[in-house]
Amino acid sequence: MTLRLRHLRLRALTQDGLYGADFPFQAGLNVIWADNTKGKSTSMQALLYVLGMEKMLSPSREVPVPHALTTYLLRDDESELPVTSSFVELEIENGAGTIVTVRRPIKEPGIDTRLVTVWFGPMLTEPSASASSRQFFVRDPGAFQREDGFLHFLEAFIGWDMPVVRKYEGPEGKLPLETVFPLFWVEQKRGWSTIPAAIPTYLRVRDVQKRAVEFIMDLDVHTLELQRQRLKEKIEENARNWTGVVDEMMRVARRAGGTLSGLPPRPTMDIDSLERWTVSLVQDDDDVVVETILAALRGRVAALTEAKVPEVGETADALTAELEALGKDIDARNQKRLEIHKVRQLKDADIVSLERRITQLKEDLQKNQDVQRLQRYAGTAGNLTPEQCPTCEQSLVDALISQEVLEAVMPIEDNIEYVRSQLKMFEDILKREQAEQRRLEDLSVVAAGEIAQLYTRVRTIRTDLLGPSSAPSAAAVEERVRIEARIRDLEGLIASLGDTASRLHILSAEFTELLKAGRLLPSDKMTADDKDKLDALTGSVRQLAQAFGFTTFAPKDLTIDEDSYRPQKEGYEIGFETSASDAIRLKWAYQLGLLELARNYTTNHPGMLLLDEPRQQSSSKVSFGHLLERAASHRGTGQQVIVSTSEDIDTLTPILARLSCKKIIFDGYVLQPVETHAPA
Numbered sequence: 033m034t035l036r037l038r039h040l041r042l043r044a045l046t047q048d049g050l051y052g053a054d055f056p057f058q059a060g061l062n063v064i065w066a067d068n069t070k071g072k073s074t075s076m077q078a079l080l081y082v083l084g085m086e087k088m089l090s091p092s093r094e095v096p097v098p099h100a101l102t103t104y105l106l107r108d109d110e111s112e113l114p115v116t117s118s119f120v121e122l123e124i125e126n127g128a129g130t131i132v133t134v135r136r137p138i139k140e141p142g143i144d145t146r147l148v149t150v151w152f153g154p155m156l157t158e159p160s161a162s163a164s165s166r167q168f169f170v171r172d173p174g175a176f177q178r179e180d181g182f183l184h185f186l187e188a189f190i191g192w193d194m195p196v197v198r199k200y201e202g203p204e205g206k207l208p209l210e211t212v213f214p215l216f217w218v219e220q221k222r223g224w225s226t227i228p229a230a231i232p233t234y235l236r237v238r239d240v241q242k243r244a245v246e247f248i249m250d251l252d253v254h255t256l257e258l259q260r261q262r263l264k265e266k267i268e269e270n271a272r273n274w275t276g277v278v279d280e281m282m283r284v285a286r287r288a289g290g291t292l293s294g295l296p297p298r299p300t301m302d303i304d305s306l307e308r309w310t311v312s313l314v315q316d317d318d319d320v321v322v323e324t325i326l327a328a329l330r331g332r333v334a335a336l337t338e339a340k341v342p343e344v345g346e347t348a349d350a351l352t353a354e355l356e357a358l359g360k361d362i363d364a365r366n367q368k369r370l371e372i373h374k375v376r377q378l379k380d381a382d383i384v385s386l387e388r389r390i391t392q393l394k395e396d397l398q399k400n401q402d403v404q405r406l407q408r409y410a411g412t413a414g415n416l417t418p419e420q421c422p423t424c425e426q427s428l429v430d431a432l433i434s435q436e437v438l439e440a441v442m443p444i445e446d447n448i449e450y451v452r453s454q455l456k457m458f459e460d461i462l463k464r465e466q467a468e469q470r471r472l473e474d475l476s477v478v479a480a481g482e483i484a485q486l487y488t489r490v491r492t493i494r495t496d497l498l499g500p501s502s503a504p505s506a507a508a509v510e511e512r513v514r515i516e517a518r519i520r521d522l523e524g525l526i527a528s529l530g531d532t533a534s535r536l537h538i539l540s541a542e543f544t545e546l547l548k549a550g551r552l553l554p555s556d557k558m559t560a561d562d563k564d565k566l567d568a569l570t571g572s573v574r575q576l577a578q579a580f581g582f583t584t585f586a587p588k589d590l591t592i593d594e595d596s597y598r599p600q601k602e603g604y605e606i607g608f609e610t611s612a613s614d615a616i617r618l619k620w621a622y623q624l625g626l627l628e629l630a631r632n633y634t635t636n637h638p639g640m641l642l643l644d645e646p647r648q649q650s651s652s653k654v655s656f657g658h659l660l661e662r663a664a665s666h667r668g669t670g671q672q673v674i675v676s677t678s679e680d681i682d683t684l685t686p687i688l689a690r691l692s693c694k695k696i697i698f699d700g701y702v703l704q705p706v707e708t709h710a711p712a
Contacts, residue, residue, distance in 0.1 A: 033191045034127030035638035036672055039156040042078055042703065044101050044118040050706040051105055051113075053698070056157070057674065060667025061660065061693035064676040065684060071105075071702030073220055074098045076644045076676050078120040080219065082136045084148065084170035084182050088210040089219065091234050093171065095145055100703055101138045108700045115139060123156040126189050127639075133163075136170075146171045148182040176208060183209055190638055195254060197243050198261075200236045208235050211244045215626060216637060218619070220644040220676075227599060227606075227615075228622050245597040248626060249569070250635045252559045263550055267299075270543050274299045277535050284532070285311050286471060288525045289478040290322065295536070299543040306536050311529065322522055329519050336512040345501030347508065351493045354507075358493070362486050369479040376472045379465060386462045393455040400448045407444060485514070558594060565633050566592055569625050573599065576621035579662065581655045584610040613655070620646060620659050631669055640672040657687045664691040 040055035053075065055064065066072040077097050080086055086096045095102060101118040118138040125131045133155035137143045148170050153163025168175075168182035175181035187194055187209060194206040214229035222230045231241050246254040278295050285292040294309040296302070312319040344351075442450070492510040499506075558566070570592045577587040585601060593600045599618060600606055610618065623641055630637040646659060656679065663673035677684065681697075688695055 033636050033638055034125075035190050035640055036125040037079070037640065037642075037674065038123040038125055038131065038154070039121075040075065040079060040082075040123075041121040041156055042075060042101065042118075043121075043706070044105055044703060045116045046105065046113045047116070048113055048705070051703045052706045053702045053704065054156075055696055056694070057672065058694045059670055059672050061664040061691060062672070062674045062696065063660070063684075063688060063693055064674065064696045064698075065681065066678060066698040066702050068678045070678075070698060070700065071098075071100050072676055072678060072698070073644070074100045075702055076219065076642075078138070079122065079642075080213075080217070081138070082120040082122045082134055082148075083186065084136075084175065085210055085213050085217075086171075087208075087235075088213050088217075088232060089222075091232075095138055097138050100701075105703050106701060117141065121156060123154055124189075127191055130189070132189065150182075150185065176206065192636060195243070195247055196258070197240075197254075198238045200238060202236075207237065207243055207247055211235060211237060211240050212247055212636075215244060215248045216623070216640060217642045218623060218644060218646070223644065224616060224619055224646075227619050228597060228626070242595075242597060248635060248637050249562075249565050249629065250633075251562045251565065253557060253562050256553060256557070256559070259553060260550075263546060263553070267543070267546050267550075270299055270539055270546060274536065274539050274543075277532060277539065281309075281529050281532050283470075283474070284525070284528060286474040287477060288521070289313055289482070290525070291319065292529070295533075299539060301540060301544045301547070303537060303540055306533060306540065309529075309533065311525065322526060326519060326522050329515050329522070333512060333515050333519065336508070336515070341504045341508050343501065344496045344499055344503050344505050347505050348497065348501065351496055351505070351507055355490065355493045355497070358486055358490050362483060362490070365479060365483050365486065369476065369483065372472055372476050372479060376469065376476065379469045379472060383462065383465050383469060386458055386465060390455065390458050390462065393451055393458060397448065397451045397455060400444060400451060404444045404448060489514070565629060565635070566594065566597075568633065569629050572625035572628055573618075573621045576624055576662065577618055580617040580620055580658050582614050582617045582621070584614045616646070617655055624659075624662060627666070627671060627673070630671070639670065640674070642674045642676075644676045645678065646675060660687055660691060660693070664693050667692055 036059070037057045039057065041052065042054075043050060043052040045051075053071070055075065064072060064075070074097060077089075078101060080088060081095065081097055089096050097120075100106070100115075101120070102115060104112045104114050107113055117140045119135060119140060120138060121133060121135045123131060123133045130152075131154045133151040133153065135149045135151075137145055137147065139145075146169050148168045149165055150168060151163045151165045153161050155161060155163060168180055168185055170182040172181075176183040176187070178184060192209075194209070194212075196204050197207045198204055211231050214223060214231050218224060218229070224230075228241070228245060231244050233240055237243060243254060245251075275297070278297060281295065282292045288311075290311045290313045292309060292311055296305050300306075311322045313322055313325055314320075315325065489507070489510065493507045496503075496505050496507045570590065573592065574587045574590050577590060589601050590606075591600055592598070593605065596605070598605050599622065606618065620643075623643070626635075626637055627639070627641045629635055630639055641663070646656070660675065663675060666673055
């Protein structure tokens with residue numbers, strides 16, 4: 033995981049010929065100096081631009097390079113010179129020693145600025161070299177995901193494997209490179225505003241700052257958090273599937289006129305409990321388990337099979353009595369069906385009323401939340417008065433209720449909480465009523481089926497009674513056929529429920545595995561390695577802050593919050609209580625701390641740090657000198673620090689004189705005429 037900048041080249045073609053600048057970099061400290069407004073920031077933004085990192089600055093699709101490379105440049109006599117075309121080239125090297133040269137047009141007629149050309153060789157430091165090239169695209173969707181996308185290439189070139197993170201909307205996706213670069217690339221305008229970094233939030237990544245720091249430090253905490261979250265989601269899905277299977281079995285039993293009992297309502301590892309479910313049917317106003325009913329029916333069929341089919345004359349009296357009993361039974365069942373129908377009508381009306389009430393509560397909740405939002409935006413308590421409703425805004429002066437009881441207006445927060453509780457209560461009631469409605473529908477269907485069977489029996493008996501007395505009783509035959517059909521229905525019901533219940537065994541086994549996987553995850557939020565890295569970063573930030581002259585409080589009181597990874601003191605995030613100069617010193621300490629952490633621990637830090645105008649006119653010259661001295665010490669480690677500054681040259685010169693570093697000094701404007709034989 034290494035990114036080393038080797039050479040930057042800027043070129044702008046004008047009517048007076050070619051202008052440009054070259055920045056040869058090396059390991060260790062590199063100091064770029066130019067006076068203010070001479071093109072130093074242009075160079076730094078061109079660096080970001082050539083790497084396709086402009087979205088780190090803003091979501092704008094405009095080329096983020098100032099006028100010197102887009103419209104006109106200024107000569108040393110301050111005269112303007114229009115820019116006809118321009119481009120930027122950068123030679124970079126990774127940890128494997130692979131060197132590539134990247135070129136991106138800034139303004140070239142006929143060439144889109146989204147086109148990036150990569151030569152697989154050191155084309156700037158070895159102009160005579162030849163290498164193959166390939167074109168990539170950037171800025172467009174897919175630039176980070178597809179093989180021809182430049183950011184996809186850059187990720188692989190550095191040796192990163194960006195983690196999958198959650199977003200506020202849409203599916204999960206890889207952590208964008210633009211959210212990681214600010215941790216080692218501090219640009220001048222907004223990069224110094226926050227610690228640890230000004231990471232773009234418009235990319236809609238959840239907890240983007242945490243995710244970026246965790247990636248750079250190669251912490252396991254995000255992976256663990258993601259594993260815990262996915263495990264939780266799988267357990268919840270398992271519970272939903274379980275409930276779905278149980279509901280399906282209850283619905284099947286109910287449509288057969290029965291009641292299912294004995295099944296665990298939630299996932300369980302106890303597979304024996306999955307065999308203890310039963311189905312009961314109402315018989316003579318008693319609940320009887322289906323196995324008992326089946327035994328009785330099978331006994332009756334056996335008796336009818338052994339017995340001779342009687343003649344109508346032999347059973348006329350019995351058939352007449354049964355006909356009379358059937359008539360009473362049908363009347364009773366019709367009465368019961370009618371009662372069910374009435375209850376269903378009432379239930380339907382209740383549900384309509386509940387749905388209307390819930391709709392009103394949702395509107396009230398939305399209105400109250402809008403009032404709260406307006407109060408928050410205005411920074412006032414709003415216009416809540418006893419005389420006006422805060423949601424419908426109607427006057428309460430003429431209300432029948434006494435105004436005295438309205439003197440104490442409920443705060444908007446309490447009102448929102450009250451409406452929410454009401455909404456939840458009515459939604460719960462609606463669920464219960466809808467479940468009861470489905471049960472009544474099933475009872476109605478069962479009652480209709482039973483009445484139809486009774487009418488069939490009545491027709492059969494009447495046919496017998498109207499036929500010759502010597503004819504075999506059709507009613508006796510029909511009874512046997514009906515009972516056999518009933519046996520088949522009940523056996524089918526048991527088999528169907530058994531098949532469905534077998535899915536619970538699968539879900540139970542899955543639930544057991546999920547719980548086992550949960551027990552294998554560490555109970556602590558961070559692993560021991562993570563804590564070691566965070567402790568090392570904390571120690572480094574304290575030591576660096578001390579070296580840079582941080583004085584707001586004792587640097588030994590500094591800690592790094594395990595949640596946000598921001599510096600804090602006594603559990604409180606460090607904010608406005610620090611001076612501007614100490615805030616800058618703390619920023620230096622944090623950025624260098626991340627860089628130095630990579631020396632002793634495995635991290636994803638690329639081993640380079642770029643600081644654009646790190647003094648920010650706020651820190652003392654002595655502290656700035658200490659920063660450069662510390663940065664220069666990275667030479668022997670193979671790490672690279674690039675500092676771009678317009679510090680007073682008389683102050684800077686003696687500091688640089690005692691340091692081993694690469695000095696890139698521009699006396700006038702950065703962009704100067706380029707000799708025609710120079711490589712373009």
